[in-house]
Amino acid sequence: AQTVTQSQPEMSVQEAETVTLSCTYDTSESDYYLFWYKQPPSRQMILVIRQEAYKQQNATENRFSVNFQKAAKSFSLKISDSQLGDAAMYFCAYRGYNTDKLIFGTGTRLQVFP
Amino acid sequence: DAGVTQSPTHLIKTRGQQVTLRCSPISGHKSVSWYQQVLGQGPQFIFQYYEKEERGRGNFPDRFSARQFPNYSSELNVNALLLGDSALYLCASSLWDPLANYGYTFGSGTRLTVV
Numbered sequence: 001a002q003t004v005t006q007s008q009p010e011m012s013v014q015e016a017e018t019v020t021l022s023c024t025y026d027t028s029e030s031d032y033y034l035f036w037y038k039q040p041p042s043r044q045m046i047l048v049i050r051q052e053a054y055k056q057q058n059a060t061e062n063r064f065s066v067n068f069q070k071a072a073k074s075f076s077l078k079i080s081d082s083q084l085g086d087a088a089m090y091f092c093a094y095r096g097y098n099t100d101k102l103i104f105g106t107g108t109r110l111q112v113f114p
Numbered sequence: 115d116a117g118v119t120q121s122p123t124h125l126i127k128t129r130g131q132q133v134t135l136r137c138s139p140i141s142g143h144k145s146v147s148w149y150q151q152v153l154g155q156g157p158q159f160i161f162q163y164y165e166k167e168e169r170g171r172g173n174f175p176d177r178f179s180a181r182q183f184p185n186y187s188s189e190l191n192v193n194a195l196l197l198g199d200s201a202l203y204l205c206a207s208s209l210w211d212p213l214a215n216y217g218y219t220f221g222s223g224t225r226l227t228v229v
Contacts, residue, residue, distance in 0.1 A: 047218070
């Protein structure tokens with residue numbers, strides 16, 4: 001069975017600085033998809049960034065980028081130029097190739113200080 | 115365009131009662147999935163419905179059931195409620211194309227409290 005582990009329950013960063021959130025996963029599949037979701041107090045899960053396992057190039061979305069290490073089964077999220085609005089719970093998630101099921105980690109609470 | 119809508123937003127039920135949660139997907143999305151998020155944890159997959167058929171089921175007891183209607187909206191039913199069923203229930207809709215890296219759109223959830 002696939003698992004997703006986020007080992008940092010909480011992280012903090014100052015505005016305009018850079019922070020990296022860690023995620024590791026376990027799977028025996030070779031094709032899969034990885035996601036980072038943000039959940040603010042409004043509770044709605046918002047997609048931050050996604051990565052296809054068959055792509056070696058790391059995904060980037062504006063201030064958000066990932067470091068995808070397939071052999072190490074690691075998928076970290078880097079947030080550059082942090083903003084107060086980035087404060088939220090961040091969840092790493094895995095989806096197998098032929099399923100709609102998302103497997104989430106336990107989340108990392110990110111605090112952003114002015 | 116309307117996003118994924120869930121109703122009600124909050125609900126308080128007594129142990130042993132039954133509850134029905136509702137979800138309307140984004141227009142054009144034929145897949146609806148349900149997740150349970152207990153406080154302090156990540157969401158756990160409960161069900162996926164696609165074209166009105168169950169396509170996936172998580173490790174939840176038979177007290178949990180769901181269905182999808184011809185307009186692709188969905189209901190999640192939970193019978194014989196337990197205190198441990200207290201959680202945020204999230205609905206996600208998608209296009210569900212196994213060959214593509216599609217996205218999911220989540221609703222804001224229904225907060226269920228069992229007392």
